[in-house]
Every structure is written in structure tokens, then in C-alpha cells.
Amino acid sequence: MNRIDLLFKEKKNNILSIYYTAGYPGLGDTVAIAEALQESGADMLEIGFPYSDPVADGPVIQATSKQALDNGMDLNLLFEQxxxxxxxxxxxxxxxxxxxxxxxxxxxxxxxxxxxxxxxGCIVPDLPMYEYEELYQGVFLKYGLRNIFLVTPQTSDERIRKIDGLSDGFIYLLSASATTGKNLNVSDVTTTYFSRVAAMELKNPTLIGFGISSKETFEKACKYANGGIIGTAFVKAVAKGDLKENISSFMKMFR
Amino acid sequence: MNYFVNEKGYYGDFGGAYIPEMLYPNVEELRQNYLKIINDADFQKEFHALLKDYVGRPSPLYLAKRLSKKYNAHIFLKREDLNHTGAHKINNTIGQILLAEKLGKKRIIAETGAGQHGVATATVCALRGLECVIYMGEVDIQRQAPNVARMKMLGATVISAVSGSKTLKDATNEAMRDWINNPVDTHYIIGSVVGPHPYPDMVSIFQSVISEETKKQLMEQTGSDQPDYVLACVGGGSNAMGMFYHFIGDENVKLIAVEAAGKGVSSGFSAATTFLGKEGVLHGSRSILMQTADGQVVEPHSVSAGLDYPGIGPQHAHLFKTTRAQYASITDEESLEAGLLCTQMEGIIPAIESAHALAYLEKMEFTGNENVVVCLSGRGDKDMQTYMNYFGF
Structure with missing residues (x-):
């Protein structure tokens, strides 16, 4: 069974997924970070492969992407790791x-x-639904990969239904229409949106991402979805110093 | 063969809208409305009135007699350099600002390389009283100080793009990030025939006034609206798309797009995308772009900032792949020499971008009867420092 499906079958809430960039801070850190995260209670990992022009990312993840490329990361090396x-x-x-x-x-x-x-599974933010459906879905299914789509506060109900129909695994709810690393501002607008999506009773579970950086914001995410995704706050925490210590103290905020 | 966009937003294998979900509502709003708005009679009336009375159109089609004699052909220059703000860029920004108003947008953003599109955008924002934010690479801000000052004088906020290589490609990334973070009230005026569908189609429609006028002018001056050759330079490709647009269906008219070879196609300092690039996705559309084997975008080089872009618009990729248009390249030095030649034989200082198209005349052979149109996309005032450094004036 696909491990994503298994996770959501066994655990319904408080799911914590961590994003980090492969090859950052050091080229060879990819495996060590994964092990430390698993040990300290992460439920799922999202490993970013770096790109020269990451338009959906804010300054922090852009910088990790550039550093990883400068370190020599590419897809061939990543698959080896x-x-x-x-x-x-x-x-x-x-x-x-x-x-x-x-x-x-x-x-x-x-x-x-x-x-x-x-x-x-994979998250490819600039792969549109139409192209995925027409050209790539067959290949993803053939290899048992889950393709994860994003939903924003501006996504219409009709489109959310379509995304839900095309998705397996889970749906990634963005807390705001924003690039990565913006602070989560849980206003009436966001809670209305989270509640609206929750009320749609989608077939897929949901995780909330973008702007989760503290216990408080993670708990808010868990209130409206099956859990949360942390990216920018995590990569900031491992930028300098001892990797294992940093990861363990970062994860203590949530676990 | 269909050379124009289909209902899915594709030109053959190229185009589409490869955008993150955060941009979907903005782009979808445009897609659903752009043709309806553009084809509206009132919109057309206002657009053409501004092109006439504000931009100064129609721009002349000038038979360059001394260049004609030198090259043994009838060389016509389409004088986009005489437009308000000094280049073809204003055709598109006038169109898009009117469209943004119809969509109820209050804030305009744009990217710029050399600053020409930034100035053209800041100009129309001043004209219509809309807030204007221009993204420009930190490196370009330093080397294009007069245009930065123009934009500021026009009331625009100029934001330095400090990510990546700090040039046009990164300014475009920053503008897209701004749009992601301001999804409701902002319109992004892309300056070339690049970006997600419907941008390439929309920009080419606004620029198509160039070839529409050229056809009428050719008919008056030569008795035929079908020249033998049409030449234009290509960075992203907006002046070329405007210059080609109404000739694309005339299969006997040869279309030649001239890319910037920089220091030479194989020098490692080049922007000759069709020679060096591969198919891929950049800035929201599938096209041809310069990239590494791992799919990382490569930084281009050209002496002309307007051609210093690692991709071409998707319609150009389609015209290239189907061989409807021929893609050639000209080096930095060849373009500067052609700029000097045009200046001293016709009394016209061309933008270095446009000088790339002029330089290709040297590589062609004529029999004396051919009619050749070259798009003189902009004037060379902005390039005086580069001309001065090269020729030692």
C-alpha cells in the first residue's frame, strides 16, 4: 500500500509534514535530515528538488534552492541519495x-x-490540472505515485471538486494566496475558507500549509484539516549549527 | 497549418498555462475575458484613438534609399522608434491598461530588463492614474539609470529584484510572486509574447497593429501588400510577433527572426535561444529555452538588454519548429556595426535590439527587386553609452 494512503488511514489528525530542500544546507544532508525528522516525530516528508526559477517560493526557500544548486544537487544525485x-x-x-x-x-x-x-507522491506546483490529466496521469498511476494539488482561498468550489476527483493521497490547502514563508494570519477570511472546504466533505484528506511556524499556528491547522505542513520555518532552523540538535529542538515545539 | 493559438491555449506543442494554483484565478479571469474585451467596439475605438493621438501612430514605413542601394533591394524600415516613449512597447501597454481598467484592477505591476517596457508601463499608468510597481533586476537598475529615473518621475515604484542573477528573468519571477501575493486588485502587464496563455496571444494582438499598418503602407507604396522578406529581432519576441502577425498567413512572405548571438553562439555568452535552447517550461508556458541538462535555466548574454532573455514566446517556438519563420542570430559586434551604418547612411540611430535585425541584411543576397521590411523596433538614445564605449565617440 502507498505509504501516504496508509498514513491517512491510520491517523486522522495532528499529522505533521515537513518540507526541506534536498542538498541544503550541505549536499549530503538529505538522508540525515530525513532520519532525524522521522526520529523526532514527523509523519511525512516533502523533499524539494531545487530549481533556478522557483516562482511560488518566498526568499527563504529561494535561497535554499540556490544554495542546493550551487552545492551541486541535481535529480540524478537526489535519486541516489x-x-x-x-x-x-x-x-x-x-x-x-x-x-x-x-x-x-x-x-x-x-x-x-x-x-x-x-x-x-509528488507536488509539482506549476504542473496544471489540464496537462496532468491529459498527459501525465497515466504515468503517475502506472508507478503508484500520488500527485498532490494545491487549493487556495481563491479556488472556487467547482474547481475544488474537480481537484478532489483528480487527486489521490491528500489535498494541500494553502492558508493564503501567497508565496512560501508568509506568516499565517488566521483571520475571518481564512477560517471561513477552511470551514468552507471542510464542509465540502471531500474524498481526500487535507493538510494546511504556508505560514505555519509555531505550535499555535500548527494547532489551528489541525483544527481545520488533518494536519499541517511546515517548510520555511524548518529550513530556517537548520540553516546553521548542528543538524541533529536543531531538528530535535525544532520538533519539540510540535511533538 | 494553424500558426495561431488553439482553444486550449497552445500553438502546436507550445504554450499552455504552467502556473501554480495561486495564479489560476488571475489568469483564468483574463482568459475568459480578454477576447470579449478586446473585440468590443468601444474598446477598439478608445485603443485606436490613443494609438493615434497619444502614441503617434501610424508609424511611418520609410524606404531607406541609401541602405537599399547598398544592399541591392528595396529596404523599408517600419519606424516603431518614432512612437511615444521610443519603441513598440507602448502598443501593448496601452492595450493592457485599458483591459485592466475593464477588469476593475487598481494596481499595475510589470517586469523590465532595459527599462523600455517599464517606462512604457509607467507612462500608461500615469496617463490613467493607476498605481504602478515595476520590478527590475538589481544589475539592470545599475546599468540603466536614466530609465529608472524616468519610471520614478512618472510616479512608478521601482523594486530591485535581488534573487537569482538579478536581471530580466528574475524581475519576471519577482513580478509573478507579487501577483501571487496580490491576487485580487492587481493586473500584471507582461511586456513580451511570453507567459501563460492568454498573454502571448493578447500581447501579439496588441502588437499586430505594426503589421496591419505595414500592409496598408506597402500597398500604397509598392502596389502590393506582400513583401519578399520581413525581418525583426527576437528577445521574448513581441516586436517580431507584431511585425509578423498579418503576414503569417501569406506563405510567400519569408519571415526572418533575428536572435542575439552575444559574443558568438558557442561562446557561452549568448542569447540565441533557438540555437542553444531545448523545449521546456519557463514563466508559465511551454516553449524553447536555454537550460542545463538538469533543466535549470541558463543566464543569457547580449549587449542589448532587450534581447537578453533565455527563452522565446511559444508562438515563436511554433513558427521555428514548423519552419514557417527562419531564426538567425547576430553577434554583439555585428549589431553595433549595423547600428552605426544605419545612423550614418539614413540619419537614424536605432536601438541595439533593432540593429540586430538590420545586421542580418549583410548576410542576405538580393537581386535588386526584392521588397524587404525591417522592424525598427526602437530608437537608440538609451544605448548611447554602449555605442560610445564601443566606438569611442
Missing amino acids: LKQLRKKVTIPVLLMGYVNPVLQYGVENFCKACADAGID
């Missing part, structure tokens, strides 16, 4: 990144490499 990672890490792992590196790798090659490396 992921094979090592899977020897020790049993929680679900997704790859997150932009479509152009995937197209250059070849969509079928990419999906096959994901399957071989034990990847459970």
Missing part, C-alpha cells in the same frame, strides 16, 4: 519541485526513478 534514505526511513516521502526539471528528466523516467527510490 533517496535509495540510501529508504533503507532507514519508513514514513511517506514526497518530492516537491517545478515542472521543467521533470520534463528534462523525462516524465516517465522521473516517475520510474521515484518508484524505484520508494517515493510515494
Whole structure:
């Protein structure tokens, strides 16, 4: 069974997923970060593969992406590292990144490499629903990969239904229409939106991401969805100093 | 063969809207409304009135007699350099500002490389009283100080793009990020025929006034609206798309797009996208772009900031792949020499971008009867420092 499906089958709330960029802060840190996160209670990992022009990202994740590229990270190396990672890490792992590196790798090659490396799903923010449905869904399904779509406060109910129909795994609810790293401002607008989506009783579970950086914001996410995703706050926390110590103290905020 | 956009937003294999969900509502709003708004009679009336009385259109089609004699052909220059603000860019910004008003937008953002599109955007924002924010690479801000001052004088806020290579590509990324963070009240005026559908189509429609006028002018001056060749330079490709637009269906008219070879196509300092690029996705559409084997976008080089872009618009990619248009390239030095030649033979100082198109005349052979139209997309005032440094004036 796909590990994402298994996770949501066994756990209905308080799910914590952590994003980090492969090859950051050090080229070889990808596996060590995953192990430390699993040990300290993360339920799922989203590993970013770096891209030169990450338009959906704010300054912090842009900088990690640039650093990772400068360090020499690319998809071939990442897939090698992921094979090592899977020897020790049993929680679900997704790859997150932009479509152009995937197209250059070849969509079928990419999906096959994901399957071989034990990847459970992908988040490709600039792969549109139409192109996914027409061209890529068959390949994703063939290799047992879950493709995760994003939903924002501006996404219409009709479109959310369509996304739900096309999705497996979970749906990624953005707390705001924003680039990554903006603070979550839980206003009436966001709670109305979270409640609106919750009331739609989608077939897929949901996780809330963008702007979760504290116990308080994580708990708010858990109130309206099955859990939350933390990215920017985490990569900031591991930028300098001892990796294991930083991860363990960061995770203590939530676990 | 269909060379224009289909109902899915594609030109053959190219185009589409590769955008994150955060941009979907903005782009979808545009997609649903742009043709309806543009084709509205009142919109057309207002657009053409502004092009005439504010921009100064129609721009002349000038038979350059001394260049004609030198090259042994009838060389016509389409004088976009005589437009208000000095280039073809204003055709598009006038169209888009009117469209933004119809959509009820209160705030305008744009990217700019050399500053020409930024100035054209700041100009129309001043004209219509809308808030204007221009993203410009930190490196470009330093090398294009007069245009930065123009934008500020016009009331725009100029924001320095400090990410990546700090040039046009990064200014575009920053503008897209701004749009993601301001999804409701903001319109993004993209300056070229790039970006997610419907931008390439919309911008080419606004720029198509160039070829629409050229056809009428050719008919008056030569008795035929079908020249033998039409030439234009290509960065993202908006002046070329405007210059080609109404000739694309005339299969006997040869279309030549001239890219910037920089220091030479194989030098590692080039912006010759069709020679060096591969198919991929950049700034929201599938096209041809310069990239590494791993799909990372490569930083281009050209002496002309307006051609210094690692991609081309999706319609250009389609015209290239179907061979409807021929894609050539010209080096920095060849373009500067052609700029000097045009200046001293016709009394017209061209923008270095436009000088790339002029330079290609050197590589062509004529028999004396051909009619050749070259799009003189902009004037060279902004490039005086570069001309001065090269020629030592």
C-alpha cells in the first residue's frame, strides 16, 4: 500500500509534514535530515528538488534552492541519495519541485526513478490540472505515485471538486494566496475558507500549509484539516549549527 | 497549418498555462475575458484613438534609399522608434491598461530588463492614474539609470529584484510572486509574447497593429501588400510577433527572426535561444529555452538588454519548429556595426535590439527587386553609452 494512503488511514489528525530542500544546507544532508525528522516525530516528508526559477517560493526557500544548486544537487544525485534514505526511513516521502526539471528528466523516467527510490507522491506546483490529466496521469498511476494539488482561498468550489476527483493521497490547502514563508494570519477570511472546504466533505484528506511556524499556528491547522505542513520555518532552523540538535529542538515545539 | 493559438491555449506543442494554483484565478479571469474585451467596439475605438493621438501612430514605413542601394533591394524600415516613449512597447501597454481598467484592477505591476517596457508601463499608468510597481533586476537598475529615473518621475515604484542573477528573468519571477501575493486588485502587464496563455496571444494582438499598418503602407507604396522578406529581432519576441502577425498567413512572405548571438553562439555568452535552447517550461508556458541538462535555466548574454532573455514566446517556438519563420542570430559586434551604418547612411540611430535585425541584411543576397521590411523596433538614445564605449565617440 502507498505509504501516504496508509498514513491517512491510520491517523486522522495532528499529522505533521515537513518540507526541506534536498542538498541544503550541505549536499549530503538529505538522508540525515530525513532520519532525524522521522526520529523526532514527523509523519511525512516533502523533499524539494531545487530549481533556478522557483516562482511560488518566498526568499527563504529561494535561497535554499540556490544554495542546493550551487552545492551541486541535481535529480540524478537526489535519486541516489533517496535509495540510501529508504533503507532507514519508513514514513511517506514526497518530492516537491517545478515542472521543467521533470520534463528534462523525462516524465516517465522521473516517475520510474521515484518508484524505484520508494517515493510515494509528488507536488509539482506549476504542473496544471489540464496537462496532468491529459498527459501525465497515466504515468503517475502506472508507478503508484500520488500527485498532490494545491487549493487556495481563491479556488472556487467547482474547481475544488474537480481537484478532489483528480487527486489521490491528500489535498494541500494553502492558508493564503501567497508565496512560501508568509506568516499565517488566521483571520475571518481564512477560517471561513477552511470551514468552507471542510464542509465540502471531500474524498481526500487535507493538510494546511504556508505560514505555519509555531505550535499555535500548527494547532489551528489541525483544527481545520488533518494536519499541517511546515517548510520555511524548518529550513530556517537548520540553516546553521548542528543538524541533529536543531531538528530535535525544532520538533519539540510540535511533538 | 494553424500558426495561431488553439482553444486550449497552445500553438502546436507550445504554450499552455504552467502556473501554480495561486495564479489560476488571475489568469483564468483574463482568459475568459480578454477576447470579449478586446473585440468590443468601444474598446477598439478608445485603443485606436490613443494609438493615434497619444502614441503617434501610424508609424511611418520609410524606404531607406541609401541602405537599399547598398544592399541591392528595396529596404523599408517600419519606424516603431518614432512612437511615444521610443519603441513598440507602448502598443501593448496601452492595450493592457485599458483591459485592466475593464477588469476593475487598481494596481499595475510589470517586469523590465532595459527599462523600455517599464517606462512604457509607467507612462500608461500615469496617463490613467493607476498605481504602478515595476520590478527590475538589481544589475539592470545599475546599468540603466536614466530609465529608472524616468519610471520614478512618472510616479512608478521601482523594486530591485535581488534573487537569482538579478536581471530580466528574475524581475519576471519577482513580478509573478507579487501577483501571487496580490491576487485580487492587481493586473500584471507582461511586456513580451511570453507567459501563460492568454498573454502571448493578447500581447501579439496588441502588437499586430505594426503589421496591419505595414500592409496598408506597402500597398500604397509598392502596389502590393506582400513583401519578399520581413525581418525583426527576437528577445521574448513581441516586436517580431507584431511585425509578423498579418503576414503569417501569406506563405510567400519569408519571415526572418533575428536572435542575439552575444559574443558568438558557442561562446557561452549568448542569447540565441533557438540555437542553444531545448523545449521546456519557463514563466508559465511551454516553449524553447536555454537550460542545463538538469533543466535549470541558463543566464543569457547580449549587449542589448532587450534581447537578453533565455527563452522565446511559444508562438515563436511554433513558427521555428514548423519552419514557417527562419531564426538567425547576430553577434554583439555585428549589431553595433549595423547600428552605426544605419545612423550614418539614413540619419537614424536605432536601438541595439533593432540593429540586430538590420545586421542580418549583410548576410542576405538580393537581386535588386526584392521588397524587404525591417522592424525598427526602437530608437537608440538609451544605448548611447554602449555605442560610445564601443566606438569611442
